[in-house]
Amino acid sequence: METTLTEENYEDVGERQVTVGSIDGITLPQFTADNWDTIQNxxxxxxxxxxVTYPKSEGDMERSVRVPCFIKVPFIEMVGLNPMPSAVELADNRSLPIIYLAENAKDCLVSYYFFHKMIRVSPDPGTWDDFFSSFLSGDILWGSWFDHVIGWWKAVDKHRILYVFYEDLMEDPKREVIKVMKFLGKDLCDDVVERIVDHTTFKAMRENPMTISPYWKNHFSVAQNMIFDEEYKKRLEGSDLTFRTELSQRI
Structure with missing residues (x-):
């Protein structure tokens, strides 16, 4: 049965328990702000x-994961870390392989809004209209989507970064798995690649209409879509970074 995101499905349960901090003007969870020196080191x-991703840029990927992501892949901002002797930011380690997963802003906005509605340790997103405006201005937890995706895109030429688009992953998971394996220096036969695709969440994700359709269309008004497109064009002007809000083929 298809799951539909609605206000009613994601009403807040109980009182919110939120404390936030700020680093360089970006709003962060307080525990992340308190440990920022350790994270940078x-x-x-x-x-x-x-x-690396902007929050919720994996769409509804977590819905198909049997084991919580934080168990299999620890979050740097949430676990104890071994500090370096000097302050070296993550992206300054040029030999470290970094995979950046990006999703189009419209679907990311919808996912992030309902995430805020559901999680009590995140700030109250207000109404959909409120959060829509906050997302465009970057006045939300973890800051601007635009700054995040553009910043990492610019870093690709200077660091060992593979930029992966969520829409490409959904459209042709085998192609993207091969791309990731080559980036990591792994030469795998087709049988192994097929097993990776089969044993990951891709199959379940592709069978879920929410992960392959432009779900933002269920939430954006005509006026909001026009406002968003205008802001998007302005913010990405001068960059060759482009996103798709629809897949080029039915999956």
Whole structure:
């Protein structure tokens, strides 16, 4: 049965317990702000791979994961870290492989709004209209989507970063798995690649209409879509970074 995101499905349960801080003008959870020095001094192991996303840029990926993501892949901002002797930001480690997963802003906005509605330790998002405006201005937890995706896009040429688009992953998971494996220096036969695709969440995600359709259309008004497109064009002007809000083929 298809699941539909609605205000009624994601009403807040109980009182919110929220404390936030700020680093360089960006609103962060208080525990993250308190540990920022440790996070910046993160010491990667030789076999580490870092996965970076703007919040909720994996769409509804977590719905199909049997084991919570934070168990399989620890969040740097939520776990104890081994500090480095000097302050070296994560992206300054040029040999560290970083995979950046990006999703189009419209679907990300919808996912992030309902995430805020559901999670009591996040700030109250207000109404859909309120959050829509806050998202465009970047006045939300973890800051501006525009600054995040553009900042990491600019870093691709200077660091060991693979920029992966969620829409590409949904459209052709095998192609994207091969791309990731090559980036990590892994040469796998087709059988192994097929098993990776089959044993990950991709199949379940592709069978879920919410992950393959432009779900933002169920929430954006005509006026909001026009406002968003205008802001998007302005913010990404001068950049060759482009996103798709629809897949080019039915999956």
């Amino acid at each position: 993160f010491q990667a192991r030789e076999d580490d791979v870092v996965i």
